[in-house]
Amino acid sequence: MLSGENPHGREFRAWPGTRLAVREALVNVLAAAGLGIEPASRALLLDLIHDNLGFPLTIPEQATGRDQLIEVINACAKTDGGLNALADAVRLMRPESPESDWVRRLVHQPRTHDLLPETELMRLRSILSGLVPARLAVLTRRAAGTAVPPREVRDAWGAFCAFLDFNTPANGLPPALAFVEFVAADCGGTIGDELRDWNTAQARRLQAEAGLAELRADREPDRAAVSRLHLMIVVQQDAIDADLHVVSHWRQEDPAEWPPARGGTVTVQGDQLEHHVDALIVDAERAWSEFPGEVALEFVLPRPLLNLPVHLWCKEHETGDPRPLFLDYPIVVRSLERMRSRQWHRAWRIRWEALMTDPSADRVYFCRTEDTGERHRLDAILSDVQWVMMVLAAAPPSRPRPGEDELAAGLRSGLPALLWHPEASLDLLREVVTWLVGNGGLGDLPARVQDSRRAAFRNTTIPVDLRIARNLVILWDDPSRLVFLDGAPYRPGTPDERAS
Structure with missing residues (x-):
């Protein structure tokens, strides 16, 4: 991955290539925005990329627009400065748009997945794949915080992968690692210990130790408190x-x-x-x-x-x-x-x-x-x-x-x-x-x-x-349990009803 600087000013190391997950996300964003799918749009996108680079890229011809867009992204990822040129081209074609901002962040801000070694991800996958905690939906909501939690995840590994695309909050602890911590606490035993050890090592690698320590301190009282719904x-x-x-x-x-x-x-x-x-x-x-x-x-x-x-x-x-x-x-x-x-x-x-x-x-x-x-x-x-x-x-x-x-x-x-x-x-x-x-x-x-x-x-x-x-x-009357009686949000998928 190309070097980039996150909004907090921290410098990230360069990677030898752009991970498949990032390239796939770029393709999905551009395709959803209608950029590069139609021949005319793709031709304009390529012209702007070439102008920004100062030389043309060699792009093999593909039968479908999406396949051709994949070739464009792959060529940019393999070229020094290619993804920067892509981000600048999208900004010119869609100024101040959500897709332009998303492409910029995908190019310049490495995701959690990009910063974790493949060996560590494979180790985690061996633990989480097929693991379905009884309260999986609850754990995903906790890890998502104020964001919309991932839906339709089948196991803990699927939820972890979904959290890899979430932005890191101000405390510096990626939601993916927060999710692992919640699963560890929920499972307990040998699995819980192994997950906590893995999380400790990754938080150190990502310089997120303070955020993990804060989360662990906040969760401690839960075990002692009365567990009541x-x-x-x-x-x-x-x-x-x-x-x-x-x-x-x-x-x-x-x-x-x-x-x-x-x-x-x-x-x-x-x-x-x-x-x-x-x-x-x-x-x-x-x-x-x-x-x-x-x-x-x-x-x-x-x-x-x-x-x-x-x-x-x-x-x-x-x-x-x-x-x-x-x-x-x-x-x-x-x-x-x-x-x-x-x-x-x-x-x-x-x-x-x-x-x-x-x-x-x-x-x-x-x-x-x-x-x-x-x-x-x-x-x-x-x-x-x-x-x-x-x-x-x-x-x-x-x-x-x-x-x-x-x-x-x-x-x-x-x-x-x-x-x-x-x-x-x-x-x-x-x-x-x-x-x-x-x-x-x-x-x-x-x-x-x-x-x-x-x-x-x-x-x-x-x-x-x-x-x-x-x-x-x-x-x-417990004053800590109040509800908003006027204009409150409804549970997703539960419409208002009127029964006689």
Whole structure:
């Protein structure tokens, strides 16, 4: 390859020839742009190349335009200054065009493939060829970063080859090497060690050691963190017909990625909500079939719908034997109003951090009926940063009561966790909640509530009556998992729908 200088000013060594992959890319770019395929265009391209070189090239005649273009590229690649002459010719024929810029970069910026010895590539191919990690699609998305990931790759080697054509980001670590690192972490064992050794050597060769070290440092916490995927379902009432509900969903496929792409929007009748959610969950389980970790369901609801009995819904109705959702998932509701009200987010994040730092039971406030007897009395109580969770004295009404509303006070004060029951007495509710959050249980309350719902079916000897657990409603709001509710991108291939 001819010497060139990348945009960061680093000088690259010259190579004795231009690799086949680069020549093929040049042919594809020029052919797609209509340059050199038709005889007149090819003749003009050749004239400009000859003028730039100062002498003519000998080009064998071929039967098709593409074959002839291949001969032109090969002749330029074998001639000192030939590819530079080609790039200048394309710039003159297509000034400031994408194809001109792409040709210039192919000529002057060596790709990762060109800088790696063939022996090293063959060694990597022997490891990755035929290797299909269970989460191959997830790993390619991670390695692509903000770029569009390669599609329709059959194995890890195919994905690696696709990444060879990606530009190197500012940290200096080529996406191809980032992909190898993710595969190494995913596979583990002997294969993982061998891939990491290979990556370390290539990063040193490419002067990308700092970028690799940064990536490895960033990925370390993933092993210790809880590996959990979420299906977030947002339900809104139609602006005209209150019996119509607009349903959107965000399905996470990578525990390290949030937000995922929006999955689409459907409008359904109220009596069809549970069945539509059933279909979303079944589709999610199919996508999660290779995932070995935990999953959770989140329903983001507006205030009028917060008492929807989502905790009692079932899945797989089509089998004739629907299964309760709580047997398989922690189920929580979240506040649509708070997600949209950015003026509440600072307080919300502060209280969430406090909850994660100190999930002790003495941080739960049990609301009393007299707390709402005086306007803003509850607001004053909850302004104490000790509180991170509140147990409501009653299920929240569909409309707020200004100045004396439990739900509004909790949301505006930033409390990330709220809990209520539609009919249980305050004394019984206090007893059950105190048992649930004891011994640090507040930190993962949704899982504790799920366990209590399942335990209510078993003859388990415990100090409290868990029968009320079936109807407990837990609002559990993690401010790190927000979604864009207006104008968000949709998952590729998932069009908007409207169902009756």
